[in-house]
Amino acid sequence: MSDKQKKPQKLKARLPRGFVDRTAADIHATNEMVAKIREVYERYGFDPIETPLFEYTDALGKFLPDSDRPNEGVFSLQDDDEQWMSARYDLTAPLARHVAENFNEIQLPYRTYRAGYVFRNEKPGPGRFRQFMQFDADTVGAPGVNADAEMCMMMADTLEALGIKRGDYVIRVNNRKVLDSVLAAVGLSGEDKVGQRLSVLRALDKLDKFGIPGVVQLLSVKGRTDESGDHTKGAGLDDAQIMRLLNTLGWGAEGSGPNSTVDDRLTIMNLHDRLVEYEVPTEGATELLHIHDLVRAAGYDATRIKIDPSVVRGLEYYTGPVYEAELTFDVTNEKGEKVVFGSVGGGGRYDGLVSRFMGQPVPATGFSIGVSRLMTALKNLGKLGQDEILAPVLVTVMDGDVEAMGRYQRFTQGLRNEGIRAEMYQGNWKKFGNQLKYADRRGSPIAIIQGGDEREQGVVQIKDLIEGKRLSGEITDNTEWREARVAQVVVPEAELVAKVKEILEQQAEDRHRAKGD
Template sequence: MSDKPKKPQKLKARLPRGLEDRGPAAIAATREMVEKIRVVYERYGFEPVETPAFEYTDALGKFLPDQDRPNEGVFSFQDDDEQWISLRYDLTAPLARYVGERYGTDGLVLPYRSYRSGYVFRNEKPGPGRFRQFMQFDADTVGSASPAADAEMCMMAADTLEALGIARGDYAIKVNNRKVLDGVMEAIGLGGDENIGRRLTVLRAIDKLDRLGERGVRELLGAGRKDESGDFTKGAGLDETQIRKIETFVNARSLVAPPTLAYSGDKDVAQRLAGDTDRKENEYDIARRIVDMLRETFADSKLAVDGLNELVEIARLVDAAGYHSQIMVDPSVVRGLEYYTGPVFEAQLLAAIPNEKGQPVVFGSVGGGGRYDGLVSRFRGEPVPATGFSIGVSRLQAALTLLGKLDTRPAFGPVVVTVFDRDRVADYQKMVSTLRGHGIRAELYLGNPKNMGNQLKYADRRNAPCVIIQGSDEKARGEVQIKDLIEGAKAAAAIASNQEWRESRPAQFSAKEDELVAAVREVLARHDVSWG
């Protein structure tokens, strides 16, 4: 007896961890965000550029280098000629390659000011709010070493958050300097090339302050930390004296100024801060006090002193431009990427935001950037100064959605032309084409036309504003029936019985076939229906 053929197994539909599917409402909200960011960036004189999602791995630069896999933390593979290729982990490294190819040619005007948006990819452990694919929107200036270029990035970040609906007083653009951080590393004995790995571990530990708190950072500076899942992250291995020096530096702002809350001069913010004169103090003055305190500690480090002077200059420039307290010097800010060489910035939301369950959530960082004078230089063999800022679109969108700053309601679907007589599909298709030709979003029902009720249910589930019906009687009279689904839904709520429904036929009316476009436009205008 022969064996029965095995039943083929169904492939299980599953989404990889750390990724998400997105529907029309989320996509429309992203489109709205990106457009508002673009307007601000272009107002500052930046122009668009696109780079591919893949780059040669060595062009991306160091990102947790690993012997077996050239870049731990990124998704990499070898192509057919055994060259390593990686998905971009940010938008800055590809820009450096783009500029490196064109630097010194007529195709690149210096200083080069550009913006770009797109998805980036991180081969990291996913978790709540942490994805392996997410969108960023960057702007960069290449070819200027002036602190004015860094100050401009901070001002543009502030303008962008306000354009997206974040009120002054609810965010802060915090500024630090990698040169000062390097001076701290020297002070605790972590200078030199032999300590590159430990320095990076220390910087990344500090960078997690807003997420893990002081205790979590202290654990990462020491032996290590075990997270909620039980996974252990090895720490930097610093001793108690070294950890205390790091904490003194990181807490420098709190030693000279009260807990920060951006102050703009708006009446509502002024009322919240009434009686607290320190918080109303000009940020430039606070920055000078922070720098004066740290300058005493690091007077022997020229690198640190240079970095402190740059911080004072940035504070002076943004203050002169009217950004008195939206932008603030804060030594606790550390950007995790290794390529930063000077000022670093971070956009933070200050207020706790209620999530879907009403629980307060502090989003913290929603963007950041800094100066990376060595990234383009790798392709040129000569100094090429550069600075930039990146908005974390995906993360900021989650915050704006909870704040009600984005319209996440389902968008209106198309006008649906139903099929009453399957022998007349060509006539119905002509109606669809006519509507589309006049800029009206429309579609022909493509399912089984046997049951008109199913067609109307389909249109309702598609959130169609109205449907078009034409049977043989209407065709003979040169008319169409237009059913206003929005008005019909309102009327249905007030109708008590099926009989009353059948007798009233709410929100359904006749129109001449040659007046179809005008009749549909009337329905759309009545309910303020538009498609972006």
Template sequence: MSEPTDAPIRPEARSPRGFMDRRARDLSAERAILDAVSAVYERFGFERLDTGAFEFADALGKFLPDADRPNEGVFALQDDDDQWMALRYDLTAPLARFAAQHWDSLPKPFRRYAYGPVWRNEKPGPGRFREFVQCDADTVGSARPEADAEIIAMAAEGLEAAGLPVGSAIVKINNRKLLNGLMSAAGVTSEGQKLAVLRAVDKLDRFGADGVRLLLGEGRKDESGDFTKGAGLNAAAAERVLAFTAAGAGDRAATLAKLAEVVGGSVEGDEGLKELSAIDTALTGMGVGAERAVFDPSIVRGLEYYTGAVFEAELLLETTDDRGQPMRFGSIGGGGRYDDLVARFTGERAPATGFSFGVSRLASALRAAGRDLASASRGPVVIIAFSQDDMGAYFAAAAELRAAGIAAEVYLGGSGMRPQMKYADRRLAPAAVIMGGDEIAAGTVTIKDLDLGRDLAAGMTDNAAWRAERPGQQTVPRAGLVAAVAAIVRGQP
């Protein structure tokens, strides 16, 4: 029999699956994206809205089952009045609740943007998290196609402001009414068959036309031998669907003409064509050409959610994974028209349209494309601490730098000078300030340019002439501390 022990039981240091710890580098990149995109949204006249992290579970579209927990997919708890509330699943459902709650006092249309964390109680996996940051822009109260066009133009400009140059991403646009018109033209009537057709179209980029042709017909067997039952269309109807998906072209007007040949004549198809034509006119007026936004009939989003225009932003830049291998990043955001969400609360349809992207995913896309917004992030200037007796002088120097808008810290560990310099380098400090007894007595400071060392190690060649003359270490009068450090921090030749 073992003897009892008084050793404390220590928890294992671990993170729950699907939740990330993010340090300054990642947070800096995300903040840069949000600042840039927010400026675009505000230029378009959208106001920022922030709703609480929790919503009542029924407001999120989740319904209580017979058990004592809400439906899976959300993190929920019971309030003290026995009502179930859950962490928000996205930013759109809270907007619908807010709009319904304050409809009489809101300016209509109501134009808002929002960003913040959302939570999904789903199985995590590579690139799939239980907590992540979304950024949305929506217009509630306008049924005009021009409202969709404005969201599309804003999405394109926002992605460019976040670091994607023109031509490196494209917004692809479709309309659910065209898809419904296609179903009518192809003789598809049952809801199950419609869903099967839409799912087949959605796999065009993965399986190609031949694979989709099989899924539209009897079905498709994959490489492992697994069989997916098809939509059961006859050959003529399947070819009609494929002709619809192939109608996309760089020129939006040409695409509309091709689509009219396939779906024109049906009521919903003609409505969809008319709406896309109005979107094209508005996009053209805003200077959004085919290099930024195109009509793509293969885009299928939210089979039961969207009611009109749908759009998806795709990254076109070459990207590599962590091992340097080429990879296809694909979609980096999307949205569309959803006219039924507010009606869940009011019983009356309120037209709405919006666009959403995952901030972490966009940051990852930029990093994979070699455009990491955090690559230039640096830590504070580090003031080396030699003696306890001179701490007052160290903190006075730090205060002067901070007053000049320069981030600075006094080293407060217990190590000697060499480990302190290593610490400053790990902090990505632009400079280290050395104030030993000799410097203090002489009224001087020594400044080591750590940025220069990193630039030389990386083989940087811009401003080469200035860099060649720039001292790696300099001693200046104490009164010149701020000016000398500022030249390093701000990169002033």
């Protein structure tokens, strides 16, 4: 076969690994959720800002270029003057760059929020994507922990605005300075102990997964072996160090730990006393006490905002208070097991990030909501998709001449001008049955029909497709449909919009009645 006779190779349609296409339902649900979050942020006095998807790679902080192609963890490219740019990894580093670049024009404290996609050049897996949405709020230029306390309160208000009731969530609060002091109390200060400190913090971070006995194994010299035989290397602490670590955190006594019913204020005071006993800094405990007193004074009790020394976030990122939003209700995982849903967002104080650009201290605190994960939780609770998006009314086409088409278009625009979703059929109008099938697939509530006879009389047929389906079942045969003529009225053209509104209102009442509203 000659080259001319060869068929051109068809391009294969492939979705890139780690990315997803979003449906109309997903987008509507996201918009509904983001609007509720935005309303809370605005009420707290935060204003929106938008930064670009790309930043110069060195501005991303922890992903500084260390090779000819700096693409470890981030998606990178070179621009026309050979500077490396990367897709943003989070929304905080771009904010830090924006603040530093516009520092003289910005009013401090600078209170802002941002929603947008971030990108991770990491191996994708179940529930792990390379592109996902975050929704952040930050205060830059406020050094006091009252700004951190306010962030915790705003997180609680946001979850409740989304329909998550009290008792189904908790904002857990700790302080990176507390963790540093606890590590110092067991002899893990100094540059030569960096690796071991990280191992200890990672072990503490597994508390919700393995409990205190599992954490003890991870802290030990021996490490932990799970039921499958997989072994995790231990942090290398001896028994005395482990005991001191647990006692300092308040986990040593029976009934203690992050789910203890001991009053938060007493927890902090005990922590403070142990830090004094071990002659390590107490500033972190003092800040926690300040946050505790602020949120309690504002009416947020321990069921909503809880002091919890087990919270570990941003091992090399945060410099002060850290907080995590956790959903406490059970869901069924892919193995059919009942598990607590867990974290849907968090944040903390990061006083060093803006300072990288400034050469001077710039305090900052903020938190980030994982939009996709929180959306999954809301769907589990039946709290999303309640604001139903109605499919458009379909204006059918019975005649293709210019005059008739103009009339159909006028009907369509008349509905739209009154705020009613409407579309005129754009396919092959000569097969009328296809128009009805299209309306059914779209979920259209109403079809507008005007043939030659109706046109001469100046009337239109209005077909209530919802009621028609209920009365006649699934009628797919065109002749049968014409003969049945169920749920169909004829009105003058001038009354079209008013009658459509009436039918839509009745359909809405029927839906609410069916839901028990």
